[in-house]
Amino acid sequence: MIQKLDYLTETASQTAGPYVHIGLAPGYAGFDIFENNFGNVVAGPNTKGERIKVEGRVFDGTGTPIRDVLLESWQANSEGKYNHPEDTQQKPLDDDFRGWGRMASDFETGVYTLETIKPGAVPGRNGSVQAPHISLWIVSRGINIGLQTRIYFSDEADANAADPVLNLIEQEERRKTLIAKRTERDGEVVYQFDIYVQGENETVFFDV
Amino acid sequence: MTTVRPNSDPNVRMPAEYFQRNRAVHPPGYTPIYKTSVTRSPQKALLSLEQSLSEMTGPVFNHNDLGPLDHDMILNYAKNGEPIGERIIVHGRVLDESGKGVPHTLVEAWQANAGGRYRHEKDTYLAPIDPNFGGCGRCLTDENGSYFFRTIKPGPYPWRNYVNSWRPAHIHLSIFGPSFSQRLITQMYFEGDPLIEICPIVNTVPDKDAIGRLVAPLDLNATVPLDSRAYKFDIVLRGRRSTLFENRLEGN
Numbered sequence: 001m002i003q004k005l006d007y008l009t010e011t012a013s014q015t016a017g018p019y020v021h022i023g024l025a026p027g028y029a030g031f032d033i034f035e036n037n038f039g040n041v042v043a044g045p046n047t048k049g050e051r052i053k054v055e056g057r058v059f060d061g062t063g064t065p066i067r068d069v070l071l072e073s074w075q076a077n078s079e080g081k082y083n084h085p086e087d088t089q090q091k092p093l094d095d096d097f098r099g100w101g102r103m104a105s106d107f108e109t110g111v112y113t114l115e116t117i118k119p120g121a122v123p124g125r126n127g128s129v130q131a132p133h134i135s136l137w138i139v140s141r142g143i144n145i146g147l148q149t150r151i152y153f154s155d156e157a158d159a160n161a162a163d164p165v166l167n168l169i170e171q172e173e174r175r176k177t178l179i180a181k182r183t184e185r186d187g188e189v190v191y192q193f194d195i196y197v198q199g200e201n202e203t204v205f206f207d208v
Numbered sequence: 209m210t211t212v213r214p215n216s217d218p219n220v221r222m223p224a225e226y227f228q229r230n231r232a233v234h235p236p237g238y239t240p241i242y243k244t245s246v247t248r249s250p251q252k253a254l255l256s257l258e259q260s261l262s263e264m265t266g267p268v269f270n271h272n273d274l275g276p277l278d279h280d281m282i283l284n285y286a287k288n289g290e291p292i293g294e295r296i297i298v299h300g301r302v303l304d305e306s307g308k309g310v311p312h313t314l315v316e317a318w319q320a321n322a323g324g325r326y327r328h329e330k331d332t333y334l335a336p337i338d339p340n341f342g343g344c345g346r347c348l349t350d351e352n353g354s355y356f357f358r359t360i361k362p363g364p365y366p367w368r369n370y371v372n373s374w375r376p377a378h379i380h381l382s383i384f385g386p387s388f389s390q391r392l393i394t395q396m397y398f399e400g401d402p403l404i405e406i407c408p409i410v411n412t413v414p415d416k417d418a419i420g421r422l423v424a425p426l427d428l429n430a431t432v433p434l435d436s437r438a439y440k441f442d443i444v445l446r447g448r449r450s451t452l453f454e455n456r457l458e459g460n
Binding site: 083202 | 254
């Protein structure tokens with residue numbers, strides 16, 4: 001008998017189910033319980049940076065919006081620094097910005113909305129630079145393990161062209177699935193970002 | 209747990225990556241026995257990504273985010289009395305794959321009431337809502353990674369997969385860990401429930417041992433005599449590389 005490696009094994013994922021809102025966003029389930037709720041407004045009144053909205057829908061393989069989906073976002077501040085002790089870049093932290101958001105889709109329309117600021121560029125591996133992006137994690141009934149993807153921005157064409165992650169996507173056509181389209185509505189900047197879980201236009205998802 | 213990489217800004221220390229996720233213990237996306245997964249599962253391969261700061265960092269929570277009763281589902285929605293059902297404590301540790309406790313991390317829980325009914329506008333099961341039970345709780349692990357909730361044991365309930373499908377009693381758990389790549393949602397089941405082995409959602413997990421690790425045993429030692437039974441449920445998040453050979457040891 002050789003020695004045994006004594007690693008533990010990660011707990012298996014299980015679907016978030018149809019009632020994920022009870023635990024993670026009780027307001028959407030139709031009741032009020034906690035004093036502090038986590039939500040889709042990530043930027044506070046004093047957060048620095050360009051105010052943006054990201055909105056879109058998440059579609060299943062039949063082209064139907066998933067109306068009980070829940071998404072979480074994680075991003076750097078406008079200077080490109082994450083609010084996390086292991087980000088040791090010499091860049092300023094923003095006291096009014098955790099960088100994390102939680103969005104539930106509307107039960108009727110399937111639309112989710114994130115209100116945040118546009119992140120700065122962040123370092124990649126081995127001295128590279130990553131284009132500004134927001135990491136996303138998506139769960140719902142029927143999704144057995146959370147799906148991970150990224151939102152990039154259509155007005156960052158040069159940075160996107162040099163981004164080490166986008167360039168890993170072999171089929172150039174599929175890189176477009178990660179790029180949110182910048183629009184303006186009533187003086188607000190709104191990025192459109194639809195996600196296709198399955199099918200012809202399937203969004204690129206990552207095994208991180 | 210930081211490494212100084214050559215050819216990069218010496219002021220920027222790259223944290224150590226998390227272990228590759230062992231997909232063999234997780235359900236694949238496409239599991240026809242769980243019918244809803246059929247149109248909600250990617251068909252293309254996931255793109256493997258070496259981790260950058262974007263994946264190795266994640267949100268930090270603290271006690272200001274939580275209220276004093278958030279972990280106590282017996283009291284946190286009590287309106288004119290306490291909820292009906294079996295009083296239980298669910299406790300355990302959040303560990304990583306190296307066996308270290310994960311301190312100060314957010315654990316969120318949600319569940320049906322004793323009759324198997326969720327307080328959710330989309331749940332129309334005929335079992336009644338309990339006016340004193342919300343069915344959600346949350347807490348931060350302590351410095352050793354320990355957590356606990358007090359609650360009512362949830363009931364099984366029917367769902368539309370097959371005509372006569374019943375979910376085993378379960379509590380949904382959402383866990384963070386220090387990095388966004390560890391984000392996990394799972395479900396905890398109760399020892400001895402005969403519905404576990406016939407549940408299509410449980411059986412999306414392809415590994416029998418991994419299913420066993422989703423089942424919490426009765427923990428008589430942690431039971432509060434004459435008050436509440438206890439179930440113990442440890443949760444394991446992805447571990448992380450050590451940086452041997454890449455780092456000065458004192459920085460490890």
